[in-house]
Amino acid sequence: MCAAALEEFCGSIFWNASYLDKADPDLPVCLEQTVLVWIPLGFLWLCAPWHLISLCKRTQVKHKSKLYLFKQLVVSLLLLTAIAGLAVTLGEDYGPHSSSEKNSPVYYTNPVLFAVTWILMLLCQEAVRRRERAVDSTTLFLFWLLLVLCDIFPFQTLLRQALSLGEVRDIPRFSLFNISFGLEVIALILSAVADVSREDQELIKKNPEAGAAFISRITFNWFNSMVMKGFKQSLVQEDMWELNEVETTAHISESFQQHVRSELGKARVRFQKTLKKRVVKNALQEETSQTGFTNSMGKGVSQDVLMMEDKKKNKDEKKKKEEKSYPSDWLIMSIYKTFKWILIESAVFKLLQDLLAFVSPQLLKMMISFTQKPSSYDWEGYLYAVLLLVVALLQSLFLQQYFQRCFVLGMKVRTAIMAAVYKKALVMSNDNRKESTVGETVNLMSADAQRFNDVTNFIHLLWSCPLQIVISIAFLWIELGPSVLAGLAVMVLMVPINGLLANKARKLQVENMKFKDKRLKIMNEMLNGIKILKLFAWEPSFQAQVEGIRGEELKVMRKFAYLTSVSTFVFSCAPALVSLATFAVFVGVSPDNVLTAEKAFTSISLFNILRFPLAMLPMLIASIVQTSVSKKRLEKFLGGDELESDIVRHDSSFNSAVSICDGSYAWERDAEPFLKNLSLDIKPGRLVAVVGAVGSGKSSLMSALLGEMHCTKGFINIQGSLAFVPQQAWIQNATLRDNILFGSPYEDKKFQNVIEACALGPDLKLLAAGDLTEIGEKGINLSGGQKQRVSLARAAYSQADIYLLDDPLSAVDAHVGKHIFDKVIGPNGILKNKTRILVTHGISFLPFVDEVVVLVDGRVSEFGSYKSLRASKGAFSEFLDTYAKEHSNQSTEEDGCQDTEDLEFMPDGDDTQPDFPPEDAVSFTLKRENSIRRSQRGGSVRLRKNSTLKVTEKAGETKKGQRLIEKEAMETGHVKFSVYLQYLRAMGWGYSVWVLIIYFIQNVAFIGQNLWLSDWTNDATVYYNKTYPASMRDSRVGVFGALGVAQGLFVFLGTLLLANASINASRIMHSQLLNNILRVPMIFFDTTPIGRVVNRFAKDIFTVDEAIPQSFRSWLLCLLGVLGTLFVICLATPFFAIIIVPLAVIYYFVQRFYVATSRQLRRLDSVSRSPIYSHFGETVSGLSVIRAYKHQERFLKHNEITIDENLKSVYPWIVSNRWLAIRLESLGNLVVFFAALFAVISRETIDSGLVGLSISYALNVTQTLNWLVRMTSELETNIVAVERVSEYCEIENEAEWVAQHRPPENWPQAGRLQFIDYKVRYRPELDLVLKGITCDITSSEKIGIVGRTGAGKSSLTNCLFRIIEAAEGHILIDDIDIATIGLHDLRNNITIIPQDPVLFSGTLRMNLDPFDKFSDENIWRVLELSHLKDYITGLEEGLQHEVAEGGENLSVGQRQLLCLARALLRKSRILILDEATAAVDLETDNLIQNTIRREFSHCTVLTIAHRLHSIMDSSRVMVLDAGKIVEFDSPNNLLEKRGHFYSMAKDAGISQQTVTSL
Secondary structure: OHHHHHHHHHOOOOOOHHHOOOOOOOOOHHHHHOHHHHHHHHHHHHHHHHHHHHHHOOOOOOOOOHHHHHHHHHHHHHHHHHHHHHHHHHHHHHOOOOOOOOOOOHHHHHHHHHHHHHHHHHHHHHHHHHOOOOOOOHHHHHHHHHHHHHHHHHHHHHHHHHHHHOOOOOHHHHHHHHHHHHHHHHHHHHHOOOOOOHHHHHHHHHOHHHHOOHHHHHHOHHHHHHHHHHHHOOOOHHHOOOOOHHHOHHHHHHHHHHHHHHHHHHHHHHHHHHHHHHHHHHHHHHHHHHHHHHHHHHHOOOHHHHHHHHHHHHHHHHHHHHOOOOOOOOHHHHHHHHOHHHHHHHHHHHHHHHHHHOHHHHHHHHHHHHHHOOOOOHHHHHHHHHHHHHHHHHHHHHHHHHHHHHHHHHHHHHHHHHHHHHHHHHOEOHHHHHHOOHHHHHHHHHHHHHHHHHHHHOOOHHHHHHHHHHHHHHHHHHHHHHHHHHHHHHHHHHHHHHHHHHHHHHHHHHHHHHHHHHHHHHHHHHHHOHHHHHHHOOHHHHHHHHHHHHHHHHHHHHHHHHHHHHHHHHHHHHHHHHHHHHHHHHHHHOOOOOOOHHHHHHHHHHHHHHHHHHHHHHHHHHHHHHHHHHHHHHHHHHOOOEOOOOOEEOOOOOOOOEEEEEEEEEOOOOOOOOEEEEEEEEOOOOEEEEEEOOOOOHHHHHHHHOOOOEEEEEEEEEOOOEEEEOOOOOOOOOEHHHHHHOOOOOOHHHHHHHHHHOOOHHHHHHOOOHHHOEOOHHHOOOOHHHHHHHHHHHHHHOOOOEEEEEOOOOOOOHHHHHHHHHHHHOOOOOOOOOEEEEEOOOHHHHHHOOEEEEEEOOEEEEEEOHHHHHHHOOHHHHHHHHHHHHHHHHHHHHHHOOOOOOOOOOOOOOOOOOOOOOOOHHHHHHOOHHHHHHHHHHOOOOOOOOOOOOOOOOOOOOOOOOOOOOOOOOOOOOOOHHHHHHHHHHHOHHHHHHHHHHHHHHHHHHHHHHHHHHHHHHHHHHOOOOOOOHHHHHHHHHHHHHHHHHHHHHHHHHHHHHHHHHHHHHHHHHHHHHHHHOOOOHHHHHHOOHHHHHHHHHHHHHHHHHHHHHHHHHHHHHHHHHHHHHHHHHHHOOOHHHHHHHHHHHHHHHHHHHHHHHHHHHHHHHHHHHHHHHHHHHHHHOHHHHHHOOOHHHHHHHHHHHHHHHHHHHHHHHHHHHHHHHHHHHHHHHHHHHHHHHHHHOOOOOOHHHHHHHHHHHHHHHHHHHHHHHHHHHHHHHHHHHHHHHHHHOOOOOOOOOOOOOOOOOOOOOOOEEEEEEEEEOOOOOOEEEEEEEEEEOOOOEEEEEOOOOOOHHHHHHHHOOOOOEEEEEEEEOOEEHHHOOHHHHHHHEEEEOOOOOOOOEEHHHHHOOOOOOOHHHHHHHHHHOOOHHHHHOOOOHHHOEEOHHHOOOOHHHHHHHHHHHHHHHOOOEEEEEOOOOOOOHHHHHHHHHHHHHHOOOOEEEEEOOOHHHHOOOOEEEEEEOOEEEEEEOHHHHHHHOOHHHHHHHHOOOOHHHHHHO
């Protein structure tokens, strides 16, 4: 019916099958004139309204570009051709030469349709130009594409007609059609070019994506420039492009917060309802239980029953506790509402891609049947080949768009959560803060947000996997009938097996982590106490300990590897077993079922589709379970209570600056108030001191004023802005200047005044870059006093109205404190007109304040001026008396240990600053020596010794040797091939070769199995219409199965061997690393942060253990898979070999470009990720300060900027993966196309089985190619670990531990020491530290060594132990030059009691005698001598008592005594005593001195003294100054000489009399 109407409309036949049933088919003209015209035009008309709407909107008029004018010109010309077409028809029908036969209606309607369309097109193009930031239009491009495709058919019809006739019949229409076809092609090309307006050019330089046209967007061509740049040079953060508006943190967070507000509101309402229900239910329960209880007592129920009831109650209570105490189930909904459009878009793409995936197997089926029918026309084959290519290309495009959206979605979800967590942290109430530590909150931001990111990447698989499974089974059922169920059953069985293996693997992982932690803990301790290990020659013992743990760890790893190989075996057998089961059942069920090539290869490609969803589902479900935990944690945190903003009022009608009216404040919502019935009234401009005993609520008062506590009654009113100085200074990781400005603008004069007043001037002189010096995290390179002064300077600079100062003077020295009080806080300070509330313990300041508030137990006990309170003899005068006593005590103690100035050490060699104006650089340096060695326990904060502190004019240029810690080299560019060889060598060449051979054989078995299958399918043609012999059938199935199992077995074997090999490599690399690190000279540890070394043992060894073997195996399998595929295709169609070379070249380049860029982007991502977390941690710890200054907005902004910096490298990384995938998949699609094409060309010579084989192989190659690049880049990234480990295996070692030349058995017998012109320097580029020391110390002399800091005292001991080697000169002990013997022979025979007592975690016994050389009674004897026997017998385990890390569970004095016990146990003839000052109280000190005098009376003792008292009884004293001996004589003679020693003694208050009395 319809066809007849159309035929009348066209005046020709609409459709006839005979058109196609010939060697050169064509379409009927009528079809070309109707359907093929209507399709594109209909598409445009549907899309036009959307464009026309934007014409109605008022927008700013943009400049008309040349491209735009050219486009409009082309369309206008097309309009003319349409009008001309109409004119021709009219002329023919109604012109002078018109014939009686009129043209059919189609010749009138089509030109009119086209004319209307072109006018519409002109409007649409104008609308696109007006749209904001639009560079092209997707719909218009698609319209042009459709139009050109549809016009190709009439174009070739006209051409063929003209060629066959030899002339053109209808010249006007022929030429008009060709002109318009040409114009359409031009328009198509123009619409593919981006039309960038002048206004947007700048923007596009910063973000090329904004200027990418449609083609460029779907192929990710706009990313090329980044890839090129990354290939030429290493990318840095500055190379990253700006983000699109919608990807910025501010935008994402904004929209997310809106939805969170509404969803959380609803959830809170639900939560309140459930709470009410719960309360009612509980009340009812209480009643019933009460009545029940009294009844039971009446009836005398046995005790047991009551016990049972109690237990049940406890259980109920536990349950109750677990019941949610926060609004839940709103987070997922908020995320969904925020991002629902991306979700829907990606779902559409995924659906299309899934459906297209099933088209390929159907096309493959047609292709095979085409090769089987010799009668079919060639064009059919070509059509199938092209269709295969088109379907595959579309599939790739859809898949990449889907992935792009999903990964961007994941990134956005992570960003939204991170921003929300940060925002919440700023307004968190104190109850909530108590519940989660800083670490946990940072974890929410890192781990939990990342979990959400990972799940959202694959969230669509939840519906897509089941869909794929259902469709595959349906198609398979059509092919093979019910026998599919056999294959399916095998697949389903695999799932629980995999589950079991995974469970077992998880347990092993946990066990493995335990050993890892243990090993790293010991490593950490060893590296922190490396100096002690060297001095006592204990390295071998600790090395054995670590090796022991490592052995256990490797055992678990071996188990894990075997488990993995079993699961690999199962996984690799799966496809073979599935197809075996299916085909065996299929041919076994009935003799009529014959396996044809179509059936076999279609079902194999369907089974391949099935594998993915079956493997993914369990993984997805597992990760969703993990994410649900994260969801709960995030909901609890984000739904928690916020600070009440109305605790503090700001009412300007009050006439006082701060007033509290009858207020009571508690730390927690329902707790007892801590501050009770406070009433205070402070007038503007007063200085008020708050005093009270410890715990009387002084700091709480500050918190209440800041609005950080819960108000139970009363109110606070504050007029004006606040500045707050907390008790523990909070310093940001920024420059010193930024810390003080804290967001205010910089004014030089004001800044200098503040610096001057806060006594920071001298400190700035010492900092490398003055006030622009970067301060490390938590203010690591400032001393406590400096931090406090910076914190005070911040407040002073902020120009607030009211200052809350929480004991800022406690951390600074007395004279600095006085300076600050005078210049800043006091009546004449720079804040003299402001209101100041000062919490203090310093009594000396109280007379100068206006009023004093005395707090006792959270109440104000007295309030008034200093004088009036003194007079009233209340709590205040008591307070004064107690503190005055303490003060006098303190001052006496302070004289005792003056040298232990409060100095800190910095990580980056910026030098330390004193808390006092420096006298001069040298004397200051002197004060530092003892503190430096103390810092050796401080972990990674190390300082080199002998660095004088002259501040050079050019502070910026660091001299060689000046920088202490070198920047860690970040590997860039290619990894050298030698590194791979090194890893293979560690695995063992034998292993490596065997692994290769076995994997190769496995691949051969795989190909063999498939070739056998293709041969099997040819039986269908051989036994056509005959009965299929059963024996034949059995042999086919048998061989097919055998090859499948063989393949699995070889994989199993290969994986086992590889597992053994890689464990071998792990063992060798770790022990080489450990062995070498213990033998490197001490100077290495002084210049390398410990974290860096630990990292080699942690992260890099972890990579060598786990990541490298995995990526190596995957890489090998992928590589062999690709090679096998190419081999099979070449086997089927030898022509294919021609194509391989150009494809390989393209592939190689794409891969090289990608790897270089991707690797660098990964690094940038991890580098830019840590500032987010550290800024967050910093914010949480400084919350009260940020809130007090009202800087929340600024910190939110900063957080957004930090996250954006990270996104700038994450987003390109996501795109780089898509960029790569689309290119590789296109290559894969070309492989499919050529495989099909050559199969068509050579179809006479090739059997259908091989065609099926080669194409189904080719269909699979796309995935494998993609994986191969991923694996290559992963392997390259991971192999860097081998490079880093080997870098530390090649550091130069110190001298041998045991040399050829060994000293005699009980050397040194006399203990005589000679220095002969001894010179030494720490590193080749530094100056000499000891400048020619010559002295002779006879047997059993007691020598004191004194000198200011930096004179070389410690260097002297370091030289005796050869921690540093001589530059020239010798040291002889009993006439043996110590440079000629092994280090351990030397170090085992002299003993040191070091300045700070380092203990290792382990038993007490191990700490005294790690080699188990001595008997227990020996040990008890020395413990008795060192006064520890009583303490240790009192412990339960005695000598086996576990010492905590760093000896934390012993007091410092006990640790010092243990070190003495070590020395007593070794009993060597020479003892060096590096006197401990700060650590030890006087009592312990006396004990140690007496024991040494008694027990070591026959030994030579060298004492490095810090307190002169202790060496006044030495036989001689050596005074060192600047590396030379300036005086060396008995103490009395030196005092009479009145030289250096005399002046030092005078400073210490020692005169002749005191000596004689000693």
